[in-house]
Amino acid sequence: MQRVHAFGDDxxxxxxxxxxxxxxxxGLVDRAGVIEAAVGRAAAVNPALNGLAxxxxxxxxxAASTAAATASGGFFAGVPTFIKDNVDVAxxxxxxxxxxxxxxxxxxxxxxxxxxxxxxxxxxxxxxMSEFGFNGSAEHPRLGPVRNPWNTDHTAGASSSGSxxxxxxxxxxxxxxxxxxxxxRIPASCNGLVGLKPSRGRLPLEPEQRRLPVNxxxxxxxxxxxxxxxxxxxxxxxxxxxxxxxxxxDVTGPGGQRLKIAVxxxxxxxxxxxxxxxxTLQTASLLEGLGHRIEYLHQPPVPAxxxxxxxxxxxxxxxxxxxxxPRTFGGTFDRARLDKLTMGLAGHTSRNLHRLPLxxxxxxxxxxxxxxxxxxxxxxxxxTVADETPKIGYLAPSDYQQVLERLAGWAAFTPLQNxxxxxxxxxxxxxxxxxxxxxxxxxxDVGRERRLLELAYxxxxxxxxxxxxx
Numbered sequence: 001m002q003r004v005h006a007f008g009d010d011x012x013x014x015x016x017x018x019x020x021x022x023x024x025x026x027g028l029v030d031r032a033g034v035i036e037a038a039v040g041r042a043a044a045v046n047p048a049l050n051g052l053a054x055x056x057x058x059x060x061x062x063a064a065s066t067a068a069a070t071a072s073g074g075f076f077a078g079v080p081t082f083i084k085d086n087v088d089v090a091x092x093x094x095x096x097x098x099x100x101x102x103x104x105x106x107x108x109x110x111x112x113x114x115x116x117x118x119x120x121x122x123x124x125x126x127x128x129m130s131e132f133g134f135n136g137s138a139e140h141p142r143l144g145p146v147r148n149p150w151n152t153d154h155t156a157g158a159s160s161s162g163s164x165x166x167x168x169x170x171x172x173x174x175x176x177x178x179x180x181x182x183x184x185r186i187p188a189s190c191n192g193l194v195g196l197k198p199s200r201g202r203l204p205l206e207p208e209q210r211r212l213p214v215n216x217x218x219x220x221x222x223x224x225x226x227x228x229x230x231x232x233x234x235x236x237x238x239x240x241x242x243x244x245x246x247x248x249x250d251v252t253g254p255g256g257q258r259l260k261i262a263v264x265x266x267x268x269x270x271x272x273x274x275x276x277x278x279x280t281l282q283t284a285s286l287l288e289g290l291g292h293r294i295e296y297l298h299q300p301p302v303p304a305x306x307x308x309x310x311x312x313x314x315x316x317x318x319x320x321x322x323x324x325x326p327r328t329f330g331g332t333f334d335r336a337r338l339d340k341l342t343m344g345l346a347g348h349t350s351r352n353l354h355r356l357p358l359x360x361x362x363x364x365x366x367x368x369x370x371x372x373x374x375x376x377x378x379x380x381x382x383x384t385v386a387d388e389t390p391k392i393g394y395l396a397p398s399d400y401q402q403v404l405e406r407l408a409g410w411a412a413f414t415p416l417q418n419x420x421x422x423x424x425x426x427x428x429x430x431x432x433x434x435x436x437x438x439x440x441x442x443x444x445d446v447g448r449e450r451r452l453l454e455l456a457y458x459x460x461x462x463x464x465x466x467x468x469x470x
Contacts, residue, residue, distance in 0.1 A: 002152045004048045005468045006041035007170040014467075017079050017173040017228040021120070024078040031078035035064035035122055038080035041171040042124060049147050049169060051162035053085040054092050056125030063122050074120020075235045081121040082175040084163055085129055087112050087206065087219070097129040097159065098339070099142055100325070102332040111204040112219045116176060119235040124172065127162025131339050132321050133180055134314065135403065136411045137395035138162065141339060145392045148190055150436055150468060154389045157190030158183040158411070160222065164191040167222045168468055174228055180217045181314065182384075182414025185426035189384035189439025192428040192465060193222045194229045194456065197414075199446045200421030201242045202233075214313060214363045216418035224467070226456040227252070229425075233449065246447045254461065255454030259378035260293045261442075264300045267412035268307045272386040276438065279430040280383045283440045286429075286462060287381070300382070301373040302366065302416055307408060309359035310415050315349030316356055322346045344400025367420045367446075374422075374445035379455065382413045384439035388432040417443055425452045428465040437466075 007014050011033040015023060023029045039057045046052045064078065083089055086096045088110035093103035109117070117123065128146045130138040138146040138161035146161035148154040149169035156165040160177035164187030167175050177184045179197040188195025203219045223229045230251040237248055263284045265277045272280070288294045321342065325333040335343070349356065373380075387410055395410070397403050417424040423446070426439035444451050 002048065003468065004045050004149045004152060005169045006045050007469055010037035010040070012037045012041065012170070014170065015173065016225040017076060017223060018225070018231050020079050020173055021076050031064045031122070032061070034078055035060050035080055035124070038124055038172055042166065045149070045169050045171060048152055049149060049156070049165045050144050051128050051146050051156070051165040052125060053095060053128045053162060054126035056092060056123060059091070060122050060124045074118060075231065076174070077120035079121045079174065080172045081123050082125060082127045082163055082166055082172055083113060083116070083123050084160055084176045084178060085126040086133060086178065087176070089113050089123065089126065092126060097131040097133065097138060097140065098337070099140070100334050100337040101329040104330065110206050112176070112206070115204055115236055115239050118239045119232070121174065127160070127166060127175060129159040129161060131342050131397070132318065133159035133183055134318060134345060135159070135341050135395055135397055136182070136186060136407045137390070139392065139396045141397070147392065148389060150192065153391050154436065155190065155392055155395065156187060157389060158186035160184060160187045163222050164188065164193060167224060168192055170468070174221050174223050174232065176219070177222045178217060178219045179418065181418055182411050184218070184220045184222065185384050185414050185424060185439065185441060186411060188222055188426040188428070189437065190389045192437030192468065193224055194226055194425070194427060195222050196220055196229050196425040196449065196452065197417060197423060198233070198449055199245055199423045202245055202449065203236060204240060213360050214419060215421070218418070226453065226460045230453045248449045248453070251450055251453040251457070253454070254458035255451065258291045258293065259455070260295065261287055261379045261381055262377040263294055263296050263381045265383065266298070267300055267386065268302055268304060269408055269412040270386060272383050273388070275432060276383045276385070276387060279438055280381065280440060283429050284381060286459065290458060290462060295377070300416065301370050303362070303369070305362055306366070306416070309362050310419065311404070311408065312349055312352060312356055312359045313363060315345035318342050318345035319349045339397040340400050341397035341403055344404065363419050370416070370420045370422060371445070378444065379451065380443040382441050384413060384426040384441040385410055386412045388434065388438060389436050413441060422446050423449045423452055425456055427456055427459055429459060429463055431466065
């Protein structure tokens, strides 16, 4: 066991993104010094964590120097960050967690990248992820695993592993993540972070993601504090806002309304572990002590077909990557270099294509069921995952059937909101007996991110979460 972090007495200190942005604006620290400190921290911990997909350090240092000279704006001006390796950044390769084709620089920034950088942060490069985001742990057979800074024997969790590891380890206070089945919320749980998956359409997506039969992907960020997450959504909304969703606005503290909150500790796949159940019930008791009305339910608001339908659709996404690889990624694409989970998922759906239309129809209809659920309840509390963070190797994509069964059992709670488009937030409210962070997840109706952030502020005040140094 090894705990790894980079917190120290440099320009970054232990500041969150909001505090660091204020320190830069007030002149307490300068942008160039902040970026130099972040680069030094990344170089110090990456050998142990393996979270870096592309080194953009030189460009970041140049950008910091130029920004300092021109006093460029944005609320997060000068704050160091990373961007996950499945959205384009001009001049940097987008490898999507694999090495199945030759790297080439993107021609332009992607839609989310443009919005994110417009809020002011300076990216140090790209973070590692699982291949195409399909696995709950980034453990590519040739690229190696991304390790958890709380205990490097364990995974950093889901496809946004690199971003989660670097934020938790203090390299940067905020980093991009995205979520197609839990990959904002799962690394938040594994690494002791705040991770909000927003409502469908809250933040821009790439054109190919918007064309999906069921649009399950959402961009977002990982942070160490609720106020950083709230500030990001406030600033993002000032750059671009979806006209059909209610605005989030500037959320700065707990809300006054007492809510009716349902609690569920079993998914369609399984009951969560005894330890996770107890920790979830403790969180429910905390909410009840704060004056919220708690109701315990035996079943989640999903049909028995949900898990099989989601895996079939997950495999459809893998099949699309495999079949269109040469056209999408160029002539160097080599499907023989894809991992066994990607190929296994693609094969599963290829053999069951006749079942896909009905599965897609059921997934699309699921929102009707959860909309009725949120007519009765203001929020839903579950554990973020069904058991504590697994060790490296448990989700390694060496045997398709084994890793799929393990993944479905562990990441059993998060996919629901990807299908329905509802927002959900993971908060680091607990720790396992082994001292690893454990996330608790709160979900709400579409467009209710403000409610979730107000709840998150309230819980953060009532039970401050442990940092990696405590």
